[in-house]
Amino acid sequence: GAVVSQHPSRVICKSGTSVKIECRSLDFQATTMFWYRQFPKQSLMLMATSNEGSKATYEQGVEKDKFLINHASLTLSTLTVTSAHPEDSSFYICSAREDRGPGELFFGEGSRLTVL
Amino acid sequence: AQSVTQPDIHITVSEGASLELRCNYSYGATPYLFWYVQSPGQGLQLLLKYFSGDTLVQGIKGFEAEFKRSQSSFNLRKPSVHWSDAAEYFCAVSAAGANNLFFGTGTRLTVIP
Numbered sequence: 001g002a003v004v005s006q007h008p009s010r011v012i013c014k015s016g017t018s019v020k021i022e023c024r025s026l027d028f029q030a031t032t033m034f035w036y037r038q039f040p041k042q043s044l045m046l047m048a049t050s051n052e053g054s055k056a057t058y059e060q061g062v063e064k065d066k067f068l069i070n071h072a073s074l075t076l077s078t079l080t081v082t083s084a085h086p087e088d089s090s091f092y093i094c095s096a097r098e099d100r101g102p103g104e105l106f107f108g109e110g111s112r113l114t115v116l
Numbered sequence: 117a118q119s120v121t122q123p124d125i126h127i128t129v130s131e132g133a134s135l136e137l138r139c140n141y142s143y144g145a146t147p148y149l150f151w152y153v154q155s156p157g158q159g160l161q162l163l164l165k166y167f168s169g170d171t172l173v174q175g176i177k178g179f180e181a182e183f184k185r186s187q188s189s190f191n192l193r194k195p196s197v198h199w200s201d202a203a204e205y206f207c208a209v210s211a212a213g214a215n216n217l218f219f220g221t222g223t224r225l226t227v228i229p
Contacts, residue, residue: 042222046216110157
């Protein structure tokens with residue numbers, strides 16, 4: 001099946017720094033990717049829809065300036081958590097919708113961010 | 117508004133026993149329904165999906181799910197659970213042509229020897 005890779009899988013940073021998480025579709029093109037946030041023992045909450053070549057669409061309550069999304073190519077979307085604070089610590093998961101065929105969604109393995 | 121309810125937060129079953137995980141949805145249009153599995157610290161893997169047609173859907177790892185429109189349910193079943201099935205299971209719903217998936221809160225499955 002199609003593979004979506006996230007990097008880094010784990011990152012620890014100091015409060016006030018910025019962290020970039022990459023989401024790559026390894027063997028397919030994805031015009032549309034999604035970023036989710038998962039709190040411990042809770043479900044996934046959609047943060048934003050990333051569109052190649054255009055601005056991301058953010059869900060209500062998600063700070064655009066806090067969570068910068070760039071979808072620079074058909075295989076790469078990045079999420080940058082700017083000026084990170086401890087409350088930004090979470091598990092971030094991306095998914096990519098395959099452009100061809102029925103447009104199935106494939107999920108990355110997730111990135112755990114810990115802000116000290 | 118769309119919503120997905122997984123009423124069981126945590127289920128414990130013995131290895132070899134049968135399993136049923138419940139999922140109820142609320143959706144205005146005909147839904148697309150999904151079951152995903154998540155192992156600790158991992159991303160999500162699609163088990164199966166229902167778009168249309170036969171209401172009994174077969175998935176990977178021996179799982180199946182049945183779409184019951186009258187009950188707004190899409191319960192996941194497996195006749196004989198293996199220890200490796202221990203994980204978090206998420207039910208999700210979307211609309212035809214829609215980008216977004218709405219997830220339930222998940223059911224954590226523990227398998228005892």
